[in-house]
Amino acid sequence: MKALEEAELCFPHINTSCKKMTRSHVEAMLIYSLLACITLLTVVLNLLVIISIYRFRQLHTTTNLLILSLAVTDFLVGFLQMPVEILLFRGCWILGDFICAVNYFLGSLVVNVSVGNMMLISVDRYVAICDPMFYSTKVTLKRVKVWICLCWMFSAFHSSWLLRDFLKQPGRYNSCYGECVVVINYVDGVFDLVVAFSGPIIVIVVLYIRVFVVAVSQARAMYSQNAPVTFQCSKTVPAKKSELKAARNLGVVVLVFLLCSCPYYCFTVAAENNLVGASSAISEIWLLYLNSCLNPVIYAFVYPWFRKSIKHIFSLQTLKPGSHEANILQRMTVLE
Numbered sequence: 565m566k567a568l569e570e571a572e573l574c575f576p577h578i579n580t581s582c583k584k585m586t587r588s589h590v591e592a593m594l595i596y597s598l599l600a601c602i603t604l605l606t607v608v609l610n611l612l613v614i615i616s617i618y619r620f621r622q623l624h625t626t627t628n629l630l631i632l633s634l635a636v637t638d639f640l641v642g643f644l645q646m647p648v649e650i651l652l653f654r655g656c657w658i659l660g661d662f663i664c665a666v667n668y669f670l671g672s673l674v675v676n677v678s679v680g681n682m683m684l685i686s687v688d689r690y691v692a693i694c695d696p697m698f699y700s701t702k703v704t705l706k707r708v709k710v711w712i713c714l715c716w717m718f719s720a721f722h723s724s725w726l727l728r729d730f731l732k733q734p735g736r737y738n739s740c741y742g743e744c745v746v747v748i749n750y751v752d753g754v755f756d757l758v759v760a761f762s763g764p765i766i767v768i769v770v771l772y773i774r775v776f777v778v779a780v781s782q783a784r785a786m787y788s789q790n791a792p793v794t795f796q797c798s799k800t801v802p803a804k805k806s807e808l809k810a811a812r813n814l815g816v817v818v819l820v821f822l823l824c825s826c827p828y829y830c831f832t833v834a835a836e837n838n839l840v841g842a843s844s845a846i847s848e849i850w851l852l853y854l855n856s857c858l859n860p861v862i863y864a865f866v867y868p869w870f871r872k873s874i875k876h877i878f879s880l881q882t883l884k885p886g887s888h889e890a891n892i893l894q895r896m897t898v899l900e
Contacts, residue, residue: 574656574742582740584655599650599850602857606642609860610635616873619882623869626708627688627814631863633712634681637674638856645671646853653846657744661735664744669723669731675825675852676719676760682821683764684711685814686771693775726756761829765822772815779812813866817859824855 575581613635617623648667651657657664688708692699730736730746737747748756828848863870876882 574654574658578741580741582656582742595653596650599646599653602854603642603646603650606646606853606857607639609864610639610642610856612874612877613860613863613870614639615877615882616870620873620876623873624705626703626705627685627692629705629708629712630681630685630688633715634678634685634859637677637681638859640670640674641853641856645674649846649849649853652744656742658742659744661738661744665727665731665734667744668746669727672723672726673719676722677716678821678855679761679764679825680715680719681712682818683768684708684715686768686775686818689775689814690771693778722756722760726752757829761825768818768822772818776815813862816866817862820858820862821855824851824858828852 572584573581574584614632617628617632617635645667648659651659659667688703691703695702724731726748727746737745739745828851831848860870864874
């Protein structure tokens with residue numbers, strides 16, 4: 565059924581209240597049920613990823629640490645951002661100006677951290693495939709932890725700077741009571757688009773193109789030892805088979821992220837050029853947030869260690885003494 569066009573006030577007793585769009589009971593129930601299920605899945609699945617990597621010592625690797633950071637941002641999206649977006653589906657903001665400012669800050673933060681994590685994952689796979697001999701010395705747990713912390717700190721600083729005027733005076737851009745909007749000037753918007761998305765995405769695409777070329781070359785070498793193969797990056801030692809498989813698996817994660825995030829940023833560009841209205845951003849925002857639900861689903865399909873760790877968690881084996889030393893990987897390598 566189509567949405568009813570009858571407009572009602574968000575706060576009937578306040579003359580300056582914003583108007584909301586009413587929907588039929590069936591349509592509203594279907595929409596809210598679907599969004600609630602996506603939210604619940606996002607929270608539960610990413611929480612399982614966090615517990616798995618944190619709990620089992622065998623999973624404490626550099627690549628899994630990047631996955632852990634990404635899972636934390638995805639969990640925050642499901643736990644904080646998605647419920648708020650469900651409330652906003654009525655077109656009314658009932659939580660006040662301060663929470664509105666916090667919501668926009670957290671939204672900007674998690675999106676920026678997600679992009680940063682994807683770029684770090686691409687750099688990790690690039691070094692592992694193109695410079696495997698020195699991977700263990702260049703990419704250490706300590707360095708990865710430092711880069712993750714820098715990613716979160718830079719994202720927090722960038723979000724604070726981008727929303728500096730709005731954070732000082734929340735609600736300054738509201739046209740009616742019950743609204744939660746923020747306006748970014750054109751210069752700041754372009755800078756944010758370049759620094760927080762376009763630049764990192766170019767780096768991700770370039771690195772993964774090179775990784776793909778090398779992976780294909782090395783895969784051919786494995787099946788045809790007599791075929792002459794030249795490696796584009798490393799001229800000495802080819803990458804391990806497990807590293808190639810990890811590059812493929814994480815490449816799927818990166819590709820899904822690009823497919824989910826590009827529509828939102830295309831909308832951002834169009835909005836800055838007054839080509840679309842702000843009200844049309846709902847589907848793009850939910851597609852961006854949907855990526856946080858898809859990531860752990862991808863892990864379940866491509867990582868046997870994730871499926872086995874879930875079995876340990878639900879069978880309560882993690883409550884046993886010494887369970888953190890469980891042999892999650894068995895005969896698999898850490899990244900398979």
